[in-house]
Amino acid sequence: MRKIYLVDDDEDNRMLIRQALESMAEETEIVEFTNGQQLLTFLEESCSIEPSLILMDMNMPIMNGVEALSALKDRSELRHIPVVLVSTSQSHTTIESAYQQGANAYIVKPYTLDGYLRMAHAVNLCFLNIYLPAAQTGTFRNTAGKNVVIIEDNPDHAELMEIFIKRDAPGLNVIRQTSAETAIDFFESLDKTASAAIDLIIVDLYLPARKQGLDLLAWLRMYFVDKGIPIAPVVVMSSSGHQQDIKASFKLQANAYLVKTAEPAGSFSYLTDLCAVWWDTISFPKKPENGIA
Structure with missing residues (x-):
């Protein structure tokens, strides 16, 4: 069973991402969090199977995505978990900073259903090894x-x-x-x-x-x-x-x-x-x- 940790304070956005992922990826469990601190606390206290991927929004209260990413990459026992940051920002500086902090990928937040499906497909191909028909x-x-x-x-x-x-x-x-x-x-x-x-x-x-x-x-x-x-x-x-x-x-x-x-x-x-x-x-x-x- 593959596992994705989805971190976003926006309930509607989490719903759209979940639906897109579930429409393409079978046997994938999605665990939701509303901020980076909640994610880190869970990772520190949980004995469950590690996620195949953390898909995380950048702008969140309490601890944002960049802060959580930095904390993850600073810990040797968590550094291997791939992290995809999602943001509305298309700023070159923001994107470059995300990769410098250790992000595996940066995706600009979609505005259409097709965009969410493309995001799900990118996740499937690059991190879950799910190969879909070309159509x-x-x-x-x-x-x-x-x-x-x-x-x-x-x-x-x-x-x-x-x-x-x-x-x-x-x-x-x-x-x-x-x-x-x-x-x-x-x-x-x-x-x-x-x-x-x-x-x-x-x-x-x-x-x-x-x-x-x-x-x-x-x-x-x-x-x-x-x-x-x-x-x-x-x-x-x-x-x-x-x-x-x-x-x-x-x-x-x-x-x-x-x-x-x-x-x-x-x-x-x-x-x-x-x-x-x-x-x-x-x-x-x-x-x-x-x-x-």
């Missing part, structure tokens, strides 16, 4: 000029991933790296402008061992900090569904963790959908318009 996911926007880096040491998987992405988004630029070492060499070869042009990074955790993947996640964070630019979303896509691997990846600030299906092509067929989610539904700090040489 339920909406359409993709133009992805021409976007750059996706795939770091995958299994050549068959890498080939399939690129095939599925280019099938649905032929204008999208796919950059494949076969190991943590080649990925580091690639990023170090880029100047600041080219680094800022990376729009999504998809990383296999076992490269070929878990340590290489985790070390690369930590390195990527420091690389973008040293460059002084916001990092692109980093999505781990692994055959491992073990909780220790998922928790370790989130502790190192992976934005999302997807488990490959028994037939990897089944999950790879949703890669363009994954791109659309991060570029259309989830807000990320804006970067300068530029390209990779």
Whole structure:
């Protein structure tokens, strides 16, 4: 049974989010809270199964979402729980601050039913590993000029991933790296402008061992900090569904963790959908318009 903690002081908003999630995600329990302090107290006192995700409003009384997020990420025993912040604000400064505080994703609060369904779909795909038929996911926007880096040491998987992405988004630029070492060499070869042009990074955790993947996640964070630019979303896509691997990846600030299906092509067929989610539904700090040489 998957579990989501929904934190929002607005009863109507909680109802809309709950209905959207329940319409798409079966066997998912949603536990509601009205402020950040209530959430933290429950997490400290509860012995129940940890949530797969905390979906939290930013503006709440007593303790707001940013304060609660900061408290969560300051505690080593809670740092691995992914947090999606939801807010009416579209301010670049607010969005950038949310990610600096450790948010896994930032979603501007929808105003339509379709918007709530898109939010639910983003949650399902990125945090619950629920793959829905394409007919339920909406359409993709133009992805021409976007750059996706795939770091995958299994050549068959890498080939399939690129095939599925280019099938649905032929204008999208796919950059494949076969190991943590080649990925580091690639990023170090880029100047600041080219680094800022990376729009999504998809990383296999076992490269070929878990340590290489985790070390690369930590390195990527420091690389973008040293460059002084916001990092692109980093999505781990692994055959491992073990909780220790998922928790370790989130502790190192992976934005999302997807488990490959028994037939990897089944999950790879949703890669363009994954791109659309991060570029259309989830807000990320804006970067300068530029390209990779």
